[in-house]
Structures are given as structure tokens and as C-alpha cells.
Amino acid sequence: MTEFDLINDYFSGMTRRRRDVLLGIGDDAALIRVPKGMDLALSVDTLVAGVHFFPEIPPADLGYKVLAVNLSDLAAMGAEPAWVTLALTIPQIDDQWIAGFCSGFTELATRFDLQLVGGDTTAGPLSVTVQVQGLIPAGEGLRRSGAVAGDDIYVTGGLGDAALALRCKQQGTDQREDMEQLSMRLDRPVPRVEAGIALRGIASSAIDISDGLVADLGHILKSSGVGARVTLDNLPMSPTVAAALEESGDWAMVVAGGDDYELCFTVPPERRDQLAGIEKQAGVAITRIGVVEARAGLRCLHGDGSLWQPDRGGFEHFANGSGQY
């Protein structure tokens, strides 16, 4: 048994036990009994040090975030999180670092009743791959491909905080008073799991916003074979982001900044009335930001009716490639 095998023991009691897990950590594979009438949703994401996160990130934040970005993908399918696997590659064994990582991971896993059922720990440059498995009543999975001209477009929560936080860190302007709150939005995004589940049978399409609204709504439009118009003035944002936007005029932070982990989804107008209940049920604001159109392409309109033009620089952000392929 190597030192790395010993770590595995550490993980064994980390999350709660679910009744549908026949065999968890400690054999050649985990054994799971998927409940009758449920479809299985699978999503995997890798975060690499220096590419998706600063190598000096507090390990608890990393443990939290790698799970959060994966749960955000399940949320976008309307899936209920169930089981997770963790493949952790670390340069050396540092008990304190591992304990920190586990605490952040466990905090979020526990909140969503996830059981860690397997994984692998290896030596190498720091990188984490997590795969989440979730459940959806048969046939009710939310896809990117169901948007139809005339559907309204919505987002949960607010946009731009994570991008602003990242910018402050990169520019060294992170001494501001509200930095802690901003950092939370970058380091501890809340996956919109409850909203995704509540949107089953209501949303015609959904995606999570990991690479920025323009890019991710773009995926919905492409998959659905439609276009859209978004009214920039309707985009939900925190007072902090609104102030930064007023100062810089940089809309890219809001529409192309990435790392928001909000849901973007479309709903036929006749189901609009159901959204107030979902807002309450899921505990997150839902804002109508635009409408699906038959004409291809995404048009983001300023208040004066002029088109927002993406500046190439606006699309650069720290994290990328974090979506499912």
C-alpha cells in the first residue's frame, strides 16, 4: 500500500451513505442501484492548477469549486445530484492541504445529499477531475436543443460578479471593502440545483453559464437552430457589478466574463406565470432578459437600440473549457 492508497482511506467516510449505493469506496468499482423510472445524468469536469485556478487557492475553495462546477452542469439538466467520483492528482502528500480540500468538497456534497462512491489519487501536477451522477424522472431531462422562436429567455441570480472578482485579483485591486463578498461569487458559486429541478417540464431548454452568457446562450441557440435578442439593460447584476460597469462601460464583464454558474433557460410565454412559484421554491431570482427569434445569431441590444459589439479582449477569461463536450 502506497502513501497514495492511504489517502484513499481519508475519503471513505467523507460523505453520507445513500441507500441506493450497494458498494462504495474500496472495491474495483462502485455498485449503484438506479431507482426505477429515473434517467441517469453524467457530467465530468477537470480543473487544472494555473489554468482554471490560482495554484495558491485555499484547498477548501478548490474542493468546493470543482464540485460546484459539476453540480452546475447537473442543475442545467434538471437533475437531482446523487453520486460523485473524485480523481485527484497532487504533487505531494500534504495532510493539511488534503484536509482542507476535503472540507470544502464535503460541505457542498452534504448540502446536496451526494455520496462519494469512488475515485483515484495519483502523484503529479495539481489537477482535479470530478464526475457527478444525477437522477431525472424518465424523459424529463432539460436539454440545450428545445428553444423555439417566441420563447422568453431567463437567467437565475446575477451576472458579472465572478468576472469582476477575477479582474480585481489579476489587477491587484483586490483591497476593496467588498472583495470578500465578490470572491465568494468566484470561489464559492452556488449551483442552481433547486432551480433546475423546478424547471423540469417548464423550461424548453437550459444551460449553465460557465463561459459567459453570450457563449453559453450561443450553445442553446446553435443546438436549437434559432437566434435571439437580449436586452442588456435587463441583465440582472449586483450593485457592485453595476457600479463597475458604470465606471468602465465594459459589458464584456457581464455578458462574456464566465464563471457565473447561473442557469440560462428558455420558457414558452404561456408558462411564464409558473416562474414566480419557482423563484420562491428555489430561493433565487429569475429575470427575463430576452426572446428567442427565428433568425440565427445572438443580438445584444443597448438601451438606445444599438448592438453591443464584442471586443475580442472581452472574451478572455481565466477559466475555459469547463463545459461538457
Place this chain on the structure above:
Amino acid sequence: MTEFDLINDYFSGMTRRRRDVLLGIGDDAALIRVPKGMDLALSVDTLVAGVHFFPEIPPADLGYKVLAVNLSDLAAMGAEPAWVTLALTIPQIDDQWIAGFCSGFTELATRFDLQLVGGDTTAGPLSVTVQVQGLIPAGEGLRRSGAVAGDDIYVTGGLGDAALALRCKQQGTDQREDMEQLSMRLDRPVPRVEAGIALRGIASSAIDISDGLVADLGHILKSSGVGARVTLDNLPMSPTVAAALEESGDWAMVVAGGDDYELCFTVPPERRDQLAGIEKQAGVAITRIGVVEARAGLRCLHGDGSLWQPDRGGFEHFANGSGQY
């Protein structure tokens, strides 16, 4: 869309389409309908350049091997491979390298009717994480924990070839005539999937040999709360390994070399007669190598009845930590 997203398109048509996959690559998550009456087996393994493989490994061999080591875990559960996800981290985009990787991966995936349903491609130090999902009739999964005193112990195929191949490469004695054949055992192990499936309801416990017979049989013994006696002269090995053993007397190569990816399993004596049929059905030799005993610990006996003593050096091998935790 980044360059890395573009790669994802490459993977889309790589494997066949299964009817139980409702939604494959291209959404936030894959959607799968697990057939009725089947349990789900999950296993994940990471291979890191310089730790688990030589960085200059032909990419097709890497694509093959990362899938093979995972399928070997499914084989040890008696699971039928079904769906796979691939998280690939590469330093830069090299079309030829990627094409090579895909060809090796696809070759094996196709052989076992696996569909690639999702993944993630990221920039970073070369490393690959694969998760395989397999199916087992409810309750029939083979575990490590079922061995009972009196059960016979068996292995599939032969032991030591991969360790010998690795040693030749490391010592620069890889100019030998039979090197190509030896290398195949290291780089292209054949996961014993058919044997694992055939052993459902017959084997009382099973594991795949990734870290060497002593270590992996040790896992069975520990999980089952038993001990064992193994007769070294009964261990199956190729003429090449037998010749190298005769020369060096180094039994560690055979019992602790690792990377064999054979199955080690236990069978109650009253089911012994069924193994001939399984040998034929699975197309692989099955050899009785010892017996489970109530007394804890593993005793490997030479022909003269003396105990083999592990030399610490014998336990060092290139690959490690490749088991499920």
C-alpha cells in the same frame, strides 16, 4: 469557442451509438437510461505522464491503455462495459497526437461496445482520467469481500510479462527479439471482461491485478477477513518470463510486478467443475494457484516448502495508485 472546444467535436463520432444513451456528447450532461434489473458499476482511473507512463508513449498506446485499466476494474466486478467518459489534459493541441490517442481508445471501446458519452478537454500537463460505467444483473456484482476459507484461488492468463517489459525498457535491454510481444503485454493489456462476466455466480470474490498478485490478492484477503497460501510453482507465466525468472531468481517480477491486468478470484471447490467451460467461453487460461485459509496473511511457498520473502525492492514498479479507492 476555444481550440479546446474544437477538439471535443473530434470525439463526438468516435464510438458507436448505444440505444440506452438518450443524449451523448454536446450538452451539459449525458443522459442514460439504465436497463431494468441491472446494477450500475462505476470505476475511474487517472494516468499521469512520467508517473504511470513514459511521456513519449505512442498516443495510440496511451488511448488504449487508459481505457484498458478501467475496463479491467469492470471485469473484476463481472460488469459488462457500457458507457465511458474521458477527461483529457494536454499541454498543447497536436492534431496527430490526438488522432493517435483516439485511434487506440476507439479500438478498445469498439471491441467492448462502449459509447463515449462525455468528457472534458483542458490545457495542462499531460494526464488522462477515464471513468467507465458498466452493467451487472441486480445483486450479481463480484466483490473483494466474499472469499471463504477452503475456496480455491485462481488467476487468468499469465503473470510477469508487463513487469519484465518495463524492466527491459528501464534497463535499456529492450533490443531483444521478443520485445515487441512483451511490450504488448505492458502497453496493450487485454481486460478480462468476458471472464469476469462468466464468473458471475461462480466466483466468491474477485479483483484485477494492477499492483501485483501479492498486493491485490492481499486486498481480497483483507476485505474477506481471511488468509491464503499460494504455491509459486503453480503460477502461470509465459516461457519468456519463466526464462527470465530462471536467470534472475527474481520472483517479485511475477508476484509483485504489477500491470498484469489479469483477474485473481476465488471459487468454492464445489464449483470447480464449471471453470473449464468458462475458460473456453472467455478464451483465456484459468490456473489454480492456491487456497484460502482462515489464518490471516498471505504465504507464498516455493517448491521446497520454504516461504518466499518479499524484498522491498521487488515492490517498486512504474505504475501505482491505479486501483479504485
